[in-house]
Amino acid sequence: xxxxxxxxxxxxxxxxxxxxxxxxxxxxxxxxxxxxxxxxxxxxxxxxxxxxxxxxxxxxxxxxxxxxxxxxxxxxxxxxxxxxxxxxxxxxxxxxxxxxxxxxxxxxx
Numbered sequence: 294x295x296x297x298x299x300x301x302x303x304x305x306x307x308x309x310x311x312x313x314x315x316x317x318x319x320x321x322x323x324x325x326x327x328x329x330x331x332x333x334x335x336x337x338x339x340x341x342x343x344x345x346x347x348x349x350x351x352x353x354x355x356x357x358x359x360x361x362x363x364x365x366x367x368x369x370x371x372x373x374x375x376x377x378x379x380x381x382x383x384x385x386x387x388x389x390x391x392x393x394x395x396x397x398x399x400x401x402x
Contacts, residue, residue, distance in 0.1 A: 319331075336385065339388065343384075344357065346358040359381060362381075
């Protein structure tokens, strides 16, 4: 196989794993009665798992940001990991704002 096709196969497998993780987490949260807590927890996990970052600057390869943050934190220290965590935090903020807007839209209807 070509490296490019392996790259896309790896991402496809990763996305399937993210979907399974989300479903399992959703099932685990079934005992919680607070709907906002469930929603925020789901969005937090989804943002954590799907946010990509560039592997190296100038390369077209992307990796999950939390994995890059862990690897850079282990190799280069916590300060290097912080640059990989900002996209995750931004994605979490965007998801929370979209969820709030969606909830407000549905409450008006």
